[in-house]
Amino acid sequence: MVGANNRELGRSAEVFGSxxxxxxxxxxxxxxxxxxxxxxxxxDAAGSWTWHLEIEGRVVAVAGRRYLRQRECQYNLSQFLxxxxxxxxAVGMTNRPRSRGLPPRGLEGSRSTRADKEDEGHxxxxxxxxxxxxxAR
Numbered sequence: 001m002v003g004a005n006n007r008e009l010g011r012s013a014e015v016f017g018s019x020x021x022x023x024x025x026x027x028x029x030x031x032x033x034x035x036x037x038x039x040x041x042x043x044d045a046a047g048s049w050t051w052h053l054e055i056e057g058r059v060v061a062v063a064g065r066r067y068l069r070q071r072e073c074q075y076n077l078s079q080f081l082x083x084x085x086x087x088x089x090a091v092g093m094t095n096r097p098r099s100r101g102l103p104p105r106g107l108e109g110s111r112s113t114r115a116d117k118e119d120e121g122h123x124x125x126x127x128x129x130x131x132x133x134x135x136a137r
Contacts, residue, residue, distance in 0.1 A: 008064035010080040049073035
């Protein structure tokens with residue numbers, strides 16, 4: 001799920017085999033988010049914080065990144081929870097945008113990663129959940 005500023009608020013803890021399965025999981029999350037169990041943890045010795053959301057004993061959503069401060073982690077979690085009921089489901093084919101300043105794929109002398117080579121020329125099916133107006137600063 002991304003906020004109005006396209007920053008990630010949280011992500012699924014699962015990978016889905018089909019778009020229909022993903023959409024059903026989003027519907028379950030919306031239905032049951034009020035009764036979800038929330039856990040903030042410091043899973044590593046570096047002291048970073050993360051969160052995850054459990055519904056009926058199953059982890060369904062996780063933080064998209066780790067946070068240096070507990071309050072930042074808690075704030076991000078609250079933005080995710082506020083966004084769940086109002087998020088709009090965007091469906092379709094999307095291409096991941098290239099980072100600014102990087103040369104287009106296929107140019108002589110350009111650096112490319114394994115992911116670039118695997119993704120070259122392919123659009124990938126993506127389901128994004130966008131929360132309009134949530135998390136923008």
